[in-house]
């Protein structure tokens with residue numbers, strides 16, 4: 433093959449994805465004295481959902497208030513997730529590190545106290561207390577990346593991971609494509625930590641432009657796909673997420689508004705959130721989305737944020753200190769639209785659907801309290817794992833995963849030689865579209881088809897027949913993969929992403945057809961099984977077998 437420039441790199445622990453979880457994981461693994469490689473298809477210093485910096489930091493600080501304890505947090509999180517997140521993962525992958533992490537970020541110079549004196553803490557999404565610190569996280573990603581670089585983490589930017597290399601039933605390496613030069617990297621490693629975040633671009637959104645999402649559009653499910661292909665267990669993949677975003681401004685902001693006491697109103701000016709949940713605007717996010725969706729569907733839209741009930745000081749704080757932290761252009765946007773939130777309403781809309789990177793989401797790679805997957809040597813943290821997937825949750829889970837991966841790596845040497853059959857297959861899969869000049873369809877057509885199928889049959893209002901149709905159509909799409917053509921390295925990366933989207937879409941549809949109930953509002957709404965049922969308070973687990981079949985199993989929810 434003419435394109436084959438292959439480089440081999442030896443390391444101990446490889447971290448895939450350099451967002452919130454990945455950078456923290458890399459820093460931690462290197463501090464355990466491991467050779468550590470950090471690979472991202474974007475830049476290392478800023479990438480992923482938190483690239484622009486963020487403004488809310490979920491923390492339990494034990495400062496004296498009744499709700500500010502690990503026990504109360506655990507209870508709330510167990511209720512929020514219906515017991516579908518392992519409390520030991522929350523304990524070991526979040527609560528164990530959060531106080532230390534908050535202090536560490538302050539020491540690094542991240543502005544955790546906006547007025548320099550006290551933490552400003554607010555409450556959102558049904559929490560019993562003010563777990564969200566309003567902070568200025570603009571510098572957070574760059575500061576953690578700089579620390580990693582300083583202590584010798586090896587950076588591989590613009591390098592898209594494509595496959596895991598498994599030898600003797602455990603992770604022995606990772607394959608990646610540096611798409612600007614079309615070089616394939618083969619990393620020999622002893623353990624890998626997957627930190628590739630949530631999954632976007634599987635559903636149409638209102639703008640009609642797949643990349644116009646509030647999430648990072650480049651998180652497409654690599655972690656979930658490679659874990660699945662390696663035979664790891666993934667759980668609850670049927671649940672998708674929606675978010676309420678400011679119309680024509682592809683970024684969330686709702687937690688900022690509702691956390692401080694703004695209302696959600698319909699076109700008639702009626703406050704809507706209490707109709708759908710007793711906690712009103714402080715309800716879990718899925719209930720807010722259900723409110724916005726139902727009011728709109730039933731002809732009472734558009735829906736607006738009404739910030740007028742806020743006190744003058746709170747509104748001023750929101751507009752000048754909080755929203756512009758990670759939404760630099762928000763005040764320009766208000767100005768261009770002629771909006772003054774002191775007197776005007778702000779129209780919102782619901783996103784198209786994604787595997788979300790947010791608190792309360794319960795789908796992903798199934799991990800134990802060390803963030804270890806069911807494949808030896810494979811760990812996961814952040815949005816691709818079934819754990820607490822907020823910014824602080826991802827960072828804490830990154831610490832736990834890297835500590836465990838480093839310890840595991842100590843027991844092994846690198847493989848001397850990869851199995852060449854496996855490597856040839858990987859090279860063939862990556863390079864085939866560049867070699868084959870007879871390809872007849874573009875990755876864009878292929879990806880559009882996934883979105884059409886998912887939006888039509890696997891969004892809100894799922895039915896047995898629709899899901900069966902979706903599974904059939906998604907399966908048939910596999911036949912078109914050999915017909916996709918690409919012109920350059922960039923398109924080659926997109927081609928590989930489209931397969932990540934396909935695998936994740938199939939997992940969502942498969943899980944949705946198994947779970948014969950509805951749960952978490954629109955996240956999994958079956959019109960043929962509209963009730964939430966106690967007997968379905970359990971994990972739906974998928975595992976790919978060696979012959980390609982998928983085994984489905986169940987695990988009861990956790991009761992606290």
Ligand SMILES: Cc1cc2nc3c(=O)[nH]c(=O)nc-3n(C[C@H](O)[C@H](O)[C@H](O)COP(=O)(O)OP(=O)(O)OC[C@H]3O[C@@H](n4cnc5c(N)ncnc54)[C@H](O)[C@@H]3O)c2cc1C
Nearest residue numbers: 449451452453473479480481487488593629814815822823
């Ligand atoms: C606009 C926005 C605002 C948010 N605000 C907040 C907030 O204020 N507070 C909060 O708690 N949460 C917030 N979140 C959620 C928060 O960003 C996520 O919970 C967190 O970033 C998850 O971390 P992660 O490491 O799992 O994913 P990410 O930080 O998204 O990182 C994933 C990384 O994987 C890389 N990657 C993907 N595929 C590949 C591949 N094939 N090869 C190599 N690398 C790959 C990506 O480039 C990316 O860098 C916000 C999210 C968004 C989108």
